[in-house]
Amino acid sequence: METTNLALRDIERYLQTTGKRGAMVLSLLGRLNSHFAAIVETEVGRELLSLDIARTEELLIKIYEETATEEEKAEFRYLKKIRLPRQIELIKTYLDKLKEVKEKALNAV
Numbered sequence: 001m002e003t004t005n006l007a008l009r010d011i012e013r014y015l016q017t018t019g020k021r022g023a024m025v026l027s028l029l030g031r032l033n034s035h036f037a038a039i040v041e042t043e044v045g046r047e048l049l050s051l052d053i054a055r056t057e058e059l060l061i062k063i064y065e066e067t068a069t070e071e072e073k074a075e076f077r078y079l080k081k082i083r084l085p086r087q088i089e090l091i092k093t094y095l096d097k098l099k100e101v102k103e104k105a106l107n108a109v
Contacts, residue, residue: 025057
């Protein structure tokens with residue numbers, strides 16, 4: 001439960017510094033996949049998604065400010081529609097299998 005409290009403080013701090021643009025980024029990421037919140041709370045999920053999330057944020061800000069090139073818009077669409085959902089599903093599968101292995105190991109003891 002403590003990780004959830006830390007995550008909420010981090011989100012509040014993020015929104016205080018980024019304002020409306022930050023809220024748009026969080027909204028986008030939340031809509032990507034129903035498992036996003038659970039995955040980003042894990043160390044593995046944070047590490048694997050951190051670069052893609054940072055790049056998505058950079059691109060969304062450029063799009064919002066209408067300074068993005070066509071290549072940047074295409075990269076944003078790729079991250080949003082293909083890469084992030086695929087990464088989230090892969091991490092979710094990994095975490096589910098890891099949990100399954102741990103449960104089997106505990107039951108075998």
